[in-house]
Amino acid sequence: MKTLAIPKAAEGGASKQDEVIRKQAGIDAWQYIGIAVQVALVLIVAVVYRLELERGFAAVAGLIFIGFLIHSWLPLPARVPFFLSLSIVAIAILMRGDGVWVVLIGFALIGLCHLPVPWAMNIGFVLAAAAVLAVLRTGWFDTPWAGAVIPVLGAIFMFRMILYLYDLKEDRTPATPWQRLAYFFLLPNVCFPLFPVIDYKTFLRTYYDAPAATIYQKGAFWMFRGVTHLLLYRLFYFLLPRAETDLPGLLGVYVFMAMTYGLYLRVSGLFHLIVGSLCLFGFNLPVTNNHYFLASSFNDLWRRINIYWKDFMMSTAFYPVFMTTRRWSMGLRLVIATAFVFLLTWFLHSYQWFWLQGVFPIASTDIFFWGVLGVALAANSVWEARRGRKRSLQRSEWSLSEAIGVTARTIGVFSFMAIIWSLWNSSSVGEWLHRLLQARDSGGGDLAVFAGLVVGALLAGIFVHWLNDREQGPARLEQIARRHSAVVVPTTAMLLFIVGQPQVYLRLGDQVQAVVTKAQSTSLNTIDIRRQERGYYEALSRATQFEATSFSLPTQEWVGISDTPAAELTRDIRGVTLKPNVEIVYRGATLKTNRWGLRDRDYEKTRPAATLRLALLGPSTAMGSGVENEQIFENVAEDGLNRARAGSAYDQYEILNFALDGYGALEALFLARHIVPDFDPQVVMYVIHPGETYRMIDRLRLRLKFGTRMQVDPKEQLGDEYAPVLNAIENSRPDPGSAPEEFYRRLAPYQDEILAWTYQGIVDASRQQGSTPVFVLIPLTDRDFENTERDMLRNVIRKSGGTIIELDDVFRGYDPEALRVAEWDNHPNELGHRLIGAKLSAALLELSQSIGSTPVNGAHQ
């Protein structure tokens, strides 16, 4: 089999280094084919399990594979230009017309660095350009392309430009124009805005610095590791809420925090995938993350986790500060330099989110996290400087005391990181404290189990050290996996691919099916769904809520309804209503209100003759969050009813939409009593989603919280008509300013009672005005009603005398991704609304024939 040698003609006047690269860049064709098969399988697994597909990784994966097939056959001088072209093609495919802006502005920014002026002026020009882009990123000016273009430009330039300019000042490392451009336009960057900070000199130095086969095989192996990290992340992500609900006391708290820390697997998975794919093009970049969960000191952790960031901070912050404080003592220099690194890391973290999301988050949890980690690292640095750290050129000999020490320190560092990481991931310090304080609920048995697990972990760690010493432990296994990665990667990838097929996993039992479907799911877990729902009222930036777990974030336009000019605040329990006759863009769609302040078509207040009028009450889905007015399911249902009215007792149907983002049962009761009767509907429908009771209580918390801010007394907000709710509040004394979970815990004993009373109120209010009360159960795009909740709701509605329409199967057979507004928003999109509208109109048609008499099949009491 021939070797892919580099054609002589391509060499030109190659330098000695070029000659070394030329020798390294050839590869045996069989090896090349084997690696190509591995890459193909790994990428197929990524697509089958829908890993990171939200931003177009499927297209980039195709380009990576096709590019790899072509790249290795090209003459060496053509390879970097080819890689650059491939990166620009990726931008063109994913961004279409906007891609032109990215490339042009990108080239211009690089050009500014090379203007023949003093370096300080280059810096000034780049800063001026960045300032203009930052202003555009804020959205103060109406530039249609900026929202799509600047985040990608930010992802490309926000850190690498710093390193590039630093090199131009200090080293001026020789590089061709192609290499300079390729350093910025790195193929996967367009779909992965969160990107490892690749050092410029390392990027140049490591280009084919080892045989091509070695680099390519490393790339395939790292991509495979990246995929496994991302799959593990998915499982952790979906198991996380169960740790909170299923495990008691201290154990539950610990497991929850440990799994939250485990969510970092997403970052390490992405970085492995990114760097692995760059290896396929000859860039032999160093390892990005290295067994960070096994760090045995804070400095060790800093050396293992996000190594590229550590190197970036060392070169741009730590050493510059250290070298300018020569007159101070070693300990003080280390402390000052470390403190500066963490201050800068915190700032750059927010700076990064500004470019990617358009917001500059300043969160107490961020400050606390980086502050605590900085102090721990500074203390560790001083300790190591004074006491030293054990280093060895050879394998150290087995020692029980050493094994105990390392294992105990590893458990300690992991636990410490899990605690502060869970804080970083919390919406607030209060939420985190509430979770932490749940450890108080531990009984003696729970504590014994926890202590047993700690001892078990210690013994397991010692055993692993012992095995490793005998070259029979996990370290040996990893060595074998690396050495035989040409076999391990395709075999495991093939296995994952096969198990990922529905024809296979559906036959492997419920457990396997559950694991595989979770591993393939791109939905939010229940914790993030609750946070998302809370966000509508609290108007928090989603970027600050999801930063550690999700990088597919909404833009800053994704604000709560109360933050829009269409909203009008009220002092009653609703808190907010819509102004009449306004038109805004809300969550990517036009939101128009009619003269009555309803997001709906225009209707007369007086019901026309021979018309069946229905009033719709409910939360964001019923209001049509994220879709156009005409696409909302109530309009779809209304049109469906009017098309099918032949033979009906009515000439026309009207559905009036009183729903609003954040409205729940308590708000619906207010509307049913005070607003709806003026419009004289014959049917009052209230829409219910999974999680109804929790949502009702959480809305109550927010109403009271906003009431406190607006200096409205709860009694005024709720009024005497909500006396049972006021009584429950007086009895349980929940603090609206506390963590949501704490507020919920206090009111939980009263929730069933409040729900039953509220539904009864809706039914009674409807009946008093001569309307038929109907409760419509609609699942979320990614979440069905659980049986217990469905049974409870049925029971409560039946007792209240209301009619139920259950649309449980409305999304059955559809991929949740195809139904939602955006990857970060599980509200139904136009298709989802169409499906709901069609089902609802059919059910209502049956119901309309029995208005005033007993219900029929489509609906039941």
Added chain:
Amino acid sequence: MAGQMDTQDEVKNTVRVYIREEFLPDEDPSALADSTPLISSGILDSIATARLVSFLESRFEVRFKASEIGVDRMDTIDLIAATIEAKRE
């Protein structure tokens, strides 16, 4: 002792002794060669590198720039000696 008086071999020896005493006290002296990777192998982490630089500056009366600290110029005793020699020239 003034830095100018050291030959490159003496520089290497001084650096080797310092690294061995400060960072590898229990190691076999022969295991540390002039070409042994120091930073890329993890023997010298950022703190150790900072301490080494501080020592080199005071011992050889040279000044390092922050950008000179790293694998490119300090990964082996050979490289360190060459860097110091270049600075003294």
